[in-house]
Structure formats: C-alpha cells, structure tokens
Amino acid sequence: MKTSFDAHGEVLLVTGGAQGIGAALARAYAEAGGTAVVLDVADAPELAQHPRIECHRVDISDRDAVFETVSRAVNRHGRIDALVAGAAIQPRSNVADMDPDEWRRVLAVNLDGVVWSCQAVLPHMRSARSGAIVVFASGLALHGRAQASAYAASKGALVAYAKSLASEVAEDRIRVNTIFPGVIDTAQFRDANPAGGEREHWQKTTGIGTSEDVVGPLLYLLSDAATMTGSTLTRDRAFSKE
Template sequence: MRLQGKTALITGASRNIGKATALAFAREGADLILNTRTQQDELDAVVAECRALGVRAHGLLADVANADQVFDMVDQGLGTFGKIDILVSNAAIRPHQSITDITVAEWHHVMDVNLNATFYLCKAVIPSMKQHQSGSIITLGGLASVSGRPNTAAVTASKTGLLGLTRALAAELGPDGIRVNMVVPGSMDTERRYPEWYPEHQETPAHAPEQLKGIPMRRQGTSEELAATCLFLASDEASYITGDRILCMGGRFLG
C-alpha cells in the first residue's frame, strides 16, 4: 500500500474530486481527516466508505475561508492522529461575474475560499510536517490557473495566485523534505450543483461534442482520474517532484 502509515487531510471531501481522492487514499492505507463546510450527511457517508476499507477516518465540518475554523480543524486532526503527512487543498468556488458587477465583498470571498484557505491550511499543517521532515501538499488549480476567460476575474486571480503560492512554498519547504505541487483539472464529469458557475454549459452541456472538440481525447475526465493523479503526488513515487503542476486535461492545451 502506497500510503500505509500516512495521514491525509482533504478539504471539499463530501463529493466529486474530494470524495474520489479520499477513497483512493483509503484504498492505499491512508488514515483520513475529511472536511466539508456544511454537508454533514454526505461527509458521514464518505467517512463510512473509507472506514469500510480498513482505515481510520474522521469527518470535520469547517469553513476553510475562516482561519480560526481551519486552525481548530487541524488541531483536532493532530490530536486524533498525531501528525498530518498529506494535505489536499481541494475546496473552491467558481462564480462567474463581470468585473463591473462583482462586489468588493464577493471578490474577497472568492480569494478567501480559493487562495487564502490554502495559506491557512499550510500554516496549520506545516509545523507537523517539518517536525517529521516529510510531507506532500497538493493544491487544485483549474482552467482559471492556465488561461483567462471572460467574467472570471476573481476566480482566475485566485487560482493564478494559488499557483504562485504552490511554487513559493515548494522552494521554501524543499529543505524540510516537504513537496508542494498543483493538479490542474480540465473538463471533468462531476456533479455541478451551481449551474450559474458554468454559464458556458447552459445551452450546450459540458459533455456535448461541441464542448469536447478542443480536447484531443474527446471526452471529459473523471473524478477517479484526478484522484489517481493526487495519489501519485502524495506517494513516494513522486519523491523528487515539487513546485510543479500536472495538467489533468486530456491534452486540452497541447496547441
């Protein structure tokens, strides 16, 4: 088992990519601290699935945009497991708003969830990782961290900033044996509960041929494929990879 003896903290773990990553890690022996903001029932179900795979798992509700809640969550996790070896900062929001329509408060909320939350999480878990001279931090990017699109100024700025944070932390923490990398999902076959975040799919679904023609593989990715990429970066198989990003996009930006 590739993650035997490791403990991982995964945010946004109640569904989609977070859930698939939790299950992938559990199958490889990792104990888990799983987080979501409000979906207790869904989180409990994921925790139960992970425990059924033979690992220890705890679900903790916390708003990752709130520094105090993040620090409390990490303290609880450390109190239960004694260490955190892997962090997957997955939770994010993707509202589409023009620069003239978005309010100052809305702008800061996007920054808090998509960028500042990773800072809070890293600040909380890194001391434990430094103590053990080992760790893997994985951030989740997206199309917004690769190219700009209309009406995504806040999301694009936050995800581009997240890439910068990822690289800076990799440079800073390398001497402590801590690796920091980004996984960048493309068009994924996931449940979309907030259709207003995806106006480009209102008339033409994301899986329609017209939407897929720019992807060489001509299909969407799955949460399980993204989770497998996170598993690679979390494992010792990626022991000499840091400050990098993996585009899990089916070749979308080859040209």
C-alpha cells in the same frame, strides 16, 4: 515496473472533500490503508461511514477553525503526512457588476483557505521532516474566462503561491505541487458550465473526465515516486472522441 500506492498508517487532510474530486481521493486514500480527514462546509454522511474517513464541517476561510481541526487530527492520529487543498468556489459575475463581497469571498475561500490549510499542517510536517502538499489550479489561471475573473485570479495566485512555498519548505523535505485537473464532471463544473456552450464542445472533443480520473495523478503526487516539488501536473485530454 508494477507499483501500487500504500497509505497504511498515514494521514491525509483533504479540504473540499465532501464531494467531487476530493471525495474520490478520500475514498481511494482510505482504500489504500490511510486515514483521510475531510474538511468541508458540506456534510458527507455516506463518506463518513468509511472507517478510515472522518469528516469535519469547517469553512476553510476561517483560520482558527482550520488550525483547531488540524490540531485535533494530529492529537488523534499523531501525524499529518499530506494535504490536498481542493475546496473552492466559482460564482459567475461580470467584472463591472461584481459585488465586492463576492470578490472577497472567492479569494477568502480559494486563496486564503489554502494558505491557512498549509500554515496549519506545516509545523507537523516540519517536525516529521516529511510531507506532500497538492494545490488545485485550473486552466482558467492561464487562459482566464469571461464571468470567472475572481476564480481565475485566485487560481493564478495559487500557482505562484505553491511555487514559492515549495522553495521555502524544500529544506524540510516537504514537497508542494500544483495540479491542473482538466475538465471534470463535478457539482462545481456543472454550476459553472451550464448545458450547451463550452460543455457541449468539450463533450464532443476532449471529453469530460470523472473525479476518479484525477485520483491517480493525485496519489502519484502524494507518493514517494514523485520526487519533484514546485511542479505543475496537468491531467488533460484523458481521452479524445475526435
């Protein structure tokens, strides 16, 4: 069976899409004929040059700003077909020394930001009786990691959140799935994994993927071919150097 992803006339909202996995997805979605609306705290001037990618500077922990941006996007394009919630931060701190503001900031961006994004798109998907939402988890949600407790906790919470949301909106024909992207070479990955240590171990064993490696699984989850909801998809060990 030969299939290809066709997004003509459809609109994707991607948070954290100025770079990394989100940017690769925005590009692929636009190339497939859809419009990608990117929400990020960072600018992405090169990405914004694409005629079907629009970039908005929004902090997704700011609920009002997220709602306003989604509402403007719906006014302009008339619909939101998909949400990929990728924006996240991963500072490194020991549990004992962590500044309470840092703990709150990680949850505000990684968890609250996803909740606000879902709340903002849901009314539009509900009225269309159609929609696909993908939330990013992380292997750390299951395995944890020293100096990453806030990030790991936020990602663990997202797995439970996505499953609960999937149950709630199934009757509206909206699918909600979670992706574990694996080890991907992005700015966040490099900041969280300085050279040497685990990074070197992954390089020698499973290999480190690129943002483009996650695009196929994401497009699949957004496509009609993916009939599942409340699922987790693990894109891991794309190639082995062993």
